[in-house]
Amino acid sequence: xxxxxxxxxxxxxxxxxxxxxxxxxxxxxxxxxxxxxxxxxxxxxxxxxxxxxxxxxxxxxxxxxxxxxxxxxxxxxxxxxxxxxxxxxxxxxxxxxxxxxxxxxxxxxxxxxxxxxxxxxxxxxxxxxxxxxxxxxxxxxxxxxxxxxxxxxxxxxxxxxxxxxxxxxxxxxxxxxxxxxxxxxxxxxxxxxxxxxxxxxxxxxxxxxxxxxxxxxxxxxxxxxxxxxxxxxxxxxxxxxxxxxxxxxxxxxxxxxxxxxxxxxxxxxxxxxxxxxxxxxxxxxxxxxxxxxxxxxxxxxxxxxxxxxxxxxxxxxxxxxxxxxxxxxxxxxxxxxxxxxxxxxxxxxxxxxxxxxxxxxxxxxxxxxxxxxxxxxxxxxxxxxxxxxxxxxxxxxxxxxxxxxxxxxxxxxxxxxxxxxxxxxxxxxxxxxxxxxxxxxxxxxxxxxxxxxx
Amino acid sequence: xxxxxxxxxxxxxxxxxxxxxxxxxxxxxxxxxxxxxxxxxxxxxxxxxxxxxxxxxxxxxxxxxxxxxxxxxxxxxxxxxxxxxxxxxxxxxxxxxxxxxxxxxxxxxxxxxxxxxxxxxxxxxxxxxxxxxxxxxxxxxxxxxxxxxxxxxxxxxxxxxxxxxxxxxxxxxxxxxxxxxxxxxxxxxxxxxxxxxxxxxxxxxxxxxxxxxxxxxxxxxxxxxxxxxxxxxxxxxxxxxxxxxxxxxxxxxxxxxxxxxxxxxxxxxxxxx
Numbered sequence: 001x002x003x004x005x006x007x008x009x010x011x012x013x014x015x016x017x018x019x020x021x022x023x024x025x026x027x028x029x030x031x032x033x034x035x036x037x038x039x040x041x042x043x044x045x046x047x048x049x050x051x052x053x054x055x056x057x058x059x060x061x062x063x064x065x066x067x068x069x070x071x072x073x074x075x076x077x078x079x080x081x082x083x084x085x086x087x088x089x090x091x092x093x094x095x096x097x098x099x100x101x102x103x104x105x106x107x108x109x110x111x112x113x114x115x116x117x118x119x120x121x122x123x124x125x126x127x128x129x130x131x132x133x134x135x136x137x138x139x140x141x142x143x144x145x146x147x148x149x150x151x152x153x154x155x156x157x158x159x160x161x162x163x164x165x166x167x168x169x170x171x172x173x174x175x176x177x178x179x180x181x182x183x184x185x186x187x188x189x190x191x192x193x194x195x196x197x198x199x200x201x202x203x204x205x206x207x208x209x210x211x212x213x214x215x216x217x218x219x220x221x222x223x224x225x226x227x228x229x230x231x232x233x234x235x236x237x238x239x240x241x242x243x244x245x246x247x248x249x250x251x252x253x254x255x256x257x258x259x260x261x262x263x264x265x266x267x268x269x270x271x272x273x274x275x276x277x278x279x280x281x282x283x284x285x286x287x288x289x290x291x292x293x294x295x296x297x298x299x300x301x302x303x304x305x306x307x308x309x310x311x312x313x314x315x316x317x318x319x320x321x322x323x324x325x326x327x328x329x330x331x332x333x334x335x336x337x338x339x340x341x342x343x344x345x346x347x348x349x350x351x352x353x354x355x356x357x358x359x360x361x362x363x364x365x366x367x368x369x370x371x372x373x374x375x376x377x378x379x380x381x382x383x384x385x386x387x388x389x390x391x392x393x394x395x396x397x398x399x400x401x402x403x404x405x406x407x408x409x410x411x412x413x414x415x416x417x418x419x420x421x422x423x424x425x426x427x428x429x430x431x432x433x434x435x436x437x438x439x440x441x442x443x444x445x446x447x448x449x450x451x452x453x454x
Numbered sequence: 455x456x457x458x459x460x461x462x463x464x465x466x467x468x469x470x471x472x473x474x475x476x477x478x479x480x481x482x483x484x485x486x487x488x489x490x491x492x493x494x495x496x497x498x499x500x501x502x503x504x505x506x507x508x509x510x511x512x513x514x515x516x517x518x519x520x521x522x523x524x525x526x527x528x529x530x531x532x533x534x535x536x537x538x539x540x541x542x543x544x545x546x547x548x549x550x551x552x553x554x555x556x557x558x559x560x561x562x563x564x565x566x567x568x569x570x571x572x573x574x575x576x577x578x579x580x581x582x583x584x585x586x587x588x589x590x591x592x593x594x595x596x597x598x599x600x601x602x603x604x605x606x607x608x609x610x611x612x613x614x615x616x617x618x619x620x621x622x623x624x625x626x627x628x629x630x631x632x633x634x635x636x637x638x639x640x641x642x643x644x645x646x647x648x649x650x651x652x653x654x655x656x657x658x659x660x661x662x663x664x665x666x667x668x669x670x671x672x673x674x675x676x677x678x679x680x681x682x683x684x685x686x687x688x689x690x691x692x693x694x695x696x697x698x699x700x701x702x703x704x705x706x707x708x709x710x711x712x713x714x715x716x717x718x719x720x721x722x723x724x725x726x727x
Binding site for chain 1: 456457458459460461462463476478479481482483485486489490493559561562563564565566567568631635636637638641721722724725
């Protein structure tokens with residue numbers, strides 16, 4: 001037992017020595033911009049500088065005793081794109097950065113890639129960095145594919161010798177052999193993106209910084225790129241990866257940094273942080289919009305829909321995880337005794353194909369009669385049923401054989417993210433089915449006689 | 455192992471080394487600009503030749519024939535004008551190309567790191583290629599007039615270095631100003647146009663009254679153009695030494711100011727572009 005513990009510790013020790021040296025160390029990093037309320041332009045015009053200084057000069061001459069605050073200062077405000085961000089990344093780690101738009105992800109990457117300088121704080125990076133904030137940076141439409149490979153490679157920091165050495169590999173990866181000497185302005189957008197990514201994929205940095213670049217290209221190429229990036233990570237290189245695609249983050253990253261309003265919200269293992277993140281951002285906003293739609297429904301003498309809510313683990317949301325149950329709550333009032341009055345909802349795919357329709361009295365033995373009053377009907381969509389895709393939930397009230405209220409139902413967007421482990425052995429494989437229930441399987445060896453003989 | 459430290463206001467310690475490391479990018483950008491320029495225009499290379507040639511003809515007719523201004527020594531007026539046209543065209547196109555180069559490459563600047571100096575410098579190089587092309591016309595004109603240069607033509611590289619420094623210095627200054635003050639681009643064409651008349655391109659600087667020559671040499675192009683003429687025309691073409699040294703000083707000053715100011719504003723480019 002003791003021996004076992006010892007070897008275990010030893011292993012960890014050697015493991016740590018080779019793997020755990022910090023390659024990126026960020027300390028109290030902040031970046032602020034001055035936002036001018038006066039103009040929407042980000043740049044200054046000499047004209048304005050001259051008129052402003054003339055104005056303040058005139059002011060000082062006419063009333064020399066008032067305080068000489070520059071007219072600009074009053075209309076400017078400091079905005080922190082990043083505030084006091086600190087973290088460390090070790091060699092060989094693949095780290096995802098998540099957060100809503102404007103959370104500071106891109107600013108962070110720009111500082112790490114030395115494109116812009118921080119307002120305060122310090123970053124220490126050990127190793128050669130290549131950053132890929134956009135595919136095809138510097139591509140020129142007039143130049144041919146061949147010329148653009150060299151140009152783009154040089155822009156990304158490859159030497160001419162490197163590019164020459166990898167040229168054939170890049171061309172093969174991009175699948176553009178036939179069009180090498182065609183100006184890229186004649187390329188289809190797919191070819192363009194493939195070529196651009198191929199160059200980037202063949203960089204050999206020690207640290208790779210990648211912004212949301214996989215959002216482009218068709219699904220198959222995206223898969224290829226993800227595969228290539230996973231390969232990069234396995235070669236022991238450090239990868240920093242920003243994406244809105246949680247699936248990609250989960251497939252690629254060991255850890256996640258969650259940024260919110262320029263500050264670090266949580267750092268930790270991918271699954272844990274991404275799940276917290278998704279739960280938090282169940283866009284309450286679109287539920288508000290649903291409420292507005294409900295309030296605007298035409299008046300019905302018998303049935304009135306009051307509220308619809310989607311909840312997971314107790315909090316309101318429109319983005320849910322498929323590894324946990326989802327509650328659909330419908331609040332409505334009935335103003336007279338009615339038989340055959342039910343509420344139901346549909347789950348449709350993006351093309352509005354009906355996948356599931358479920359009524360609140362699906363289990364009843366006979367048609368029920370409802371008394372006037374307010375009611376809450378709650379349905380629980382079980383875990384491991386929905387696939388990671390976007391659905392539309394349509395909620396209705398109905399009086400059997402009379403009418404549906406409202407006629408078209410109330411639509412609620414429902415985005416499902418994958419959190420269960422179905423298909424875990426093949427993470428690159430896209431899930432094609434519209435629903436993803438967990439179906440028990442058993443595989444056993446059989447003798448020659450087959451099934452029918454049994 | 456390479457170590458990078460990023461801090462506010464920290465001047466890049468390895469800037470010049472980085473510049474060297476990125477020399478291939480520099481080469482590729484210049485190559486791209488040249489390639490694109492000659493791919494996009496139908497007349498392409500002819501443009502680099504036509505512009506100075508036509509201007510030279512007009513100047514020769516107006517200043518040499520109509521205004522009857524004197525040439526320098528025995529040199530034909532056309533050669534005298536063209537000898538000035540060469541550095542002037544190079545300087546002028548460097549200024550206008552460099553000053554718009556950063557704004558034109560805004561997507562590069564906001565997405566990739568490299569020493570920003572590369573971009574305006576590569577557009578100066580592109581103008582230099584035009585300069586080399588139009589230089590060949592110089593030889594043709596000289597052959598036409600059967601005018602043979604003296605040994606002084608060997609000193610021409612020295613003056614090319616000076617015009618290079620002048621173009622680079624003023625170019626960097628204007629580039630940085632152009633990013634910072636976006637309406638600066640309206641001023642650049644004016645500077646270029648104005649410069650053509652206050653520089654001795656269409657006439658010899660020897661017609662400027664003696665007492666004003668030093669003052670006139672504050673224009674750095676005066677020294678450069680005089681130098682070019684001295685080297686190309688040979689013979690009786692003389693250089694006004696105090697003025698030349700003053701021009702040289704102004705060029706040096708431009709270069710230092712340009713680089714310093716560019717480096718100072720460089721880090722903010724990605725934010726304001």
